[in-house]
Every structure is written in C-alpha cells, then in structure tokens.
Amino acid sequence: MKIFRLGGLVAIALCFVVTAFAHHSAAGVDTTKTVTHEGVVKIFKWANPHSYLEIEVQGKDGATETWNLEMMPPSYLVPAGWTSKTVKAGDKIKFSARPMKNGDPGGLFVSITLPDGKTLGQTAPRGGGAAPTAPAAPAAPR
C-alpha cells in the first residue's frame, strides 16, 4: 500500500484508540482531543495486560513533567511494527495521546515518532472495538 511507502514518515497500522478495551474504563480521558509533545523516554514497559511509556516532557516554564501513557498489550503492538526494543530509556521522541480530562500528565497512547523519524501507532482488537477517535489507516495484514 502506498501509505507504507511514505519513507519514514508514516507507518501507522491503525490509529484506533480502543477506550473500551480490557478491564478498565477510559471515562477520565478526553477522547475528543489529541495532544502532542516532545520528550525523552524514561520507561518503556513491554507487558500484558498493558504496555506503557513514561516520557519526560519539559514544560514551557522549564519544569519537567512525567507523562504516563497507557498502551495496548504487545499482541496489538507487534502487528503495528513494535518490538520490545523499539524505544528505550533516553530516546528523544515525539508522542501523541488522548489526554486526561483532569489535566494530569498522561493518557492513552496514540502514536510515537522515533528518533529516526518513523511513526508507529497501535492496532485495535479484532473486529473493531470502541468507535474510532482518530483518522484510521488500514489495518496491517495478520
């Protein structure tokens, strides 16, 4: 597909953020908004039932905030091109996320742009899930 040939810019398999996924609710997340920040990876955890990222973002006032991003489990990251080594502590990245309604630094992961310029998202459970909240790209073949 053409979309996968846009060299280094877009490799997003699917941009669904499945808010009804798994065992807890995303009622505290503003699924109408997407925020984007630059930062440095502090932790990337490859785990079930959720992978997660902690990213240090420097605020305008110079203070550092740690953003806590909840991701899908690895079975939904691998088809989107992830491995447990895709990012590591110290990597300078850009991320987008659905933010918390209460202003806490964190939310649901949407996509990441890696130091080499590649962008990765995550896939959704088979058959869909919650209504898409971002423009969708076609799912990677399984």
Add this chain to the structure above:
Amino acid sequence: MSKFRIGRIGMAVLVVLGVMTAASDLLAQFQPPGTLGVLAPANLAKPRPKAPFDITGTWLHSRGESERFEPPAGFKLTPFGQKHYDAAAAATAAGKIYRNDIGLCWPAGVPIMMTRVWPIQMIQLPTSVFMISELMNSLRIVYMDGRKHTDPDIVVRSFNGESIGRWEGDALVIDTTNFVDEHHWIFDRGGIPATDALRVIERIRMQNEGKRLEIEYTLTDSKVFVGDWKFVKHWDRVDDRDIAEVECLPDLNDHMPTVHSSDNVRQ
C-alpha cells in the same frame, strides 16, 4: 487367606468405594478423603453418555455485540441495588468512573470475565470443562461428574463461583453459585453489584458447525434486583489464538493513568 474371605473383603472394598463415589454424597469442595478428582483416571473412565458437542477450543466474545450485562428493560432494583445504581449514574454524569475494582486487579469473576476482549481457552473432558481466560488467567472448572454445590455454610466463596454442569438435550447447562459478596460486579460502571446471592445459569449451544457458541445467561441476585435477568451472547472460535500469561500486577497499575486518575469513584 481363603477365597471366601478375599471375596468378602473385596465386596467390602467395593461397597466403600461405591459409597465414596456416590454422586449424591459429593460436594464440589471439601470432598471426603479418597474421593476422585475430575482428572483421576478412574473418574475420567467411568461410562457416560456421549456429549452432544465438544467445546474444546479457543473462544472470543463476538465483537459487535454488547459485552455488558446491563439491566434489561423494566428492571426493578432493591434499595441496596438502587443505591449503587444511582451513585454510578451520578459518577457517569460527572465524567467519572464508578467503582473500577477490575482496574485495581480485583478479578472480574463471572459473568464479566465471559465477555472480555481476551480469549478464553476451554478444555472439555467427560468429568469437567476447564475454562481459562487470558485476562489474569482466571480459571473456571465446571464439574460434570455428578457432584453437587458445596454447603453454603462451609464453601469458600469465589469470584468465578462454583460451577456444576450437565448436558440437557443439545445444551450444556451450567449452574454457578457460591460467589463472594464484595468487589464483584455484574455491571461495574453502571453500579450493579454481584452479591453472595448471585446465581448464574448458562445454557450453551454450539452453532455454525462448531464455529460459534450461543450462551443464554439467566442471572438472579435477590439482594440487588427483582426476578431474573436474561442475556444472549455469542462466542466465535478463534483457532489462530492461544493465551498467554496475563497478570494484573500491583505496580502495573501505578503506570495506568486511567486507573489512577482522580476521576475514579472508589467508595
């Protein structure tokens, strides 16, 4: 020893064994010593009618169907049930999450574990059906060897309940009781708790040449709602999936902003 004495001893042994394995004496928990478990070869080998179908497989709740066990039309709650229902409605209206126990690693239990996005692997034996959900690797054992529910006064209650199953025509009928009384929900976000009065009856039929299961649920919980609530849900066979270890770890949720957010109503 004379043949006669061996014969009488043999008979005595048979009688004892017969009594020990008499189905009407057997409870699901706290079996007398020597009682056969569901995996004992002698229990597995007992002659039984052929099962109408084999549920063995990996199954996933059908997408596009509601996974929720929401109150059906015309529902009536007890005062206890109404208290939670109203509190949940208020929380939802305020953009908050009511009693997200599952997010805090309390097991979902039955019925919620049956409609997760995580697959369930099932293994059917003549004596039992083992069901393992991928999420938290929650386990149900459906006892099919004639044992009965444990006396409620001695049973150790559980989130998944105690399941006794039997074949009825073309259906597997599972009767589950002896549930815990706290941190267990029929519909958590909507404020419908499950109490120790919960009883879940599942009638499971196989469809589409073994590719689909239809489960008719009948729920009663006289501490929460009046009468019974019925639901019909489906599972699809997913032959290309196996389950992994999925734990709900105490520190995982330290990193889950949705679990930690002040938008959670805990009490």
